[in-house]
Amino acid sequence: MTTIIQADNLHKSFPTTTAIDHISFEVFEGEVFGLLGPNGSGKTTLVRLLNGVLTPTSGRAYVFGKDVTTDGSWIRARTGVLTETPSLYERLTAKKNLSFFGRFYGITDSEIPKRTDEMLSLMHLSDRADEPVGGFSKGMKQRLAIARALMHDPPILFLDEPTSGLDPESSRQVEDIIQELASDEQKTIFLCTHNLSQAERLCSKVAMLNTGKILAEGSIQDLSRRLFSAVPVEMELLNEPSPAVIQAVRNTRGVTVDSVEGTTILFHVTDKELIPSIIRAVIQEGGDMFRIAPQDYSLEEIYFTVQRQGGMTV
Known part of the structure; x- marks a missing residue:
């Protein structure tokens, strides 16, 4: 399997806190990789490090084999990022939002209409393409934000709490889209979440992060075997x-x-x-x-066992 993201003893500290504490892991191409942890555990900081937005204090990280410290611009041109609170221009229509961001990604004017229509269709928003985004539900806005992150067809998609605040039906729609992107579009998905049931449904491998440290990493089946006799x-x-x-x-x-x-x-x-x-x-x-x-152990059982033990061998 091809390694597409690699962290090697990665560390990030700020004047008053340590956000990422000497962690190492790798993500393979085509995986749905779940980064699990409570708010404040370091998930968002890690995404910024991997996209070259922040510079590590020490250690190294590579995406597509490129060093995030020196090749951040090259990496960001090939990744899509959905933040927990994505910004959209609510006075613009869905189509105009995607067109606007598509130009930032360097998509040519001749390609933008086709790509915009493809993304709206993928997110089941074609019938609302010409309506101002301000009138959309939160679930529709979230789907449009995913479309925005996909406009330049990146091989990797970073999703930070993609269903936060959504109702159950909207959450399931977003999860279905994530599964489709991984299985049909062959995207590598880096999913940051504290929703354990969602991670269990979607992820082929997880890493559990708390106070900047990785407490455990592996597939659910592998973690079960290592934790429970x-x-x-x-x-x-x-x-x-x-x-x-x-x-x-x-x-x-x-x-x-x-x-x-x-x-x-x-x-x-x-x-x-x-x-x-x-x-x-x-x-x-x-x-x-x-x-x-x-019976299989649930991810919730695994997660809280790891938390009680204070971690396991990564």
Whole structure:
């Protein structure tokens, strides 16, 4: 896989605070990479560093193999950035907003109409193209801001809290657009968010940032394996389990029963390979098996476990 963003011991301090504290990570081409952390954790500062807007205090960062310290202008011409509070000219129409920003990106006058129409169509705003943006809903403005960041067709898109303040329907529309950009347009998406459920749906890899430090990095599956020694399992029977069935599960080596709720037994097992022996034990005691399913740990569980532990090996 091709590395498209790389940070090496990157550090940024200001007179009264350290915003980014000697972090290292890499993002591969075509990934949806989630940078997770609360407000004030350093996410926005990191985006500015990676786009060459801020200069690192120490360490290095590369985008497309170019040094952000010396090649910021070259990098910014090839990245799209959506800030948490994007600015649009509300008296201008959607089409005129995109045309205006397109010229800043260096798109020729002959290309701007075509590119503007493509972006409005992608964001499902074609029917509102000639209306002033001031009358748009917040979700429509957010979609238009994404279109603005995409006008010059950048390979990388930095999104800072792209669904902040949106209602559930508008949030899902923006998430669908992000998925489409990654899967259909082959964009690399650098997503800054504190919305854990959103990151779980969208991201192939995440890094957890707090007080400028990366506490953990990896795919959700990889972080689960590194954090938890036991696998949660849900077993559902056709009828409520008898005491003998429950005891058979408890007596199986490597099993810890968490709860019995109606026809469902919830337990943890130290190894998935033990599940067939659990099934045999239940059937032997007369249990009518309907369904058994190992469960994945949610990103929320992973995130708060990492926070409690104060991090893990990156």
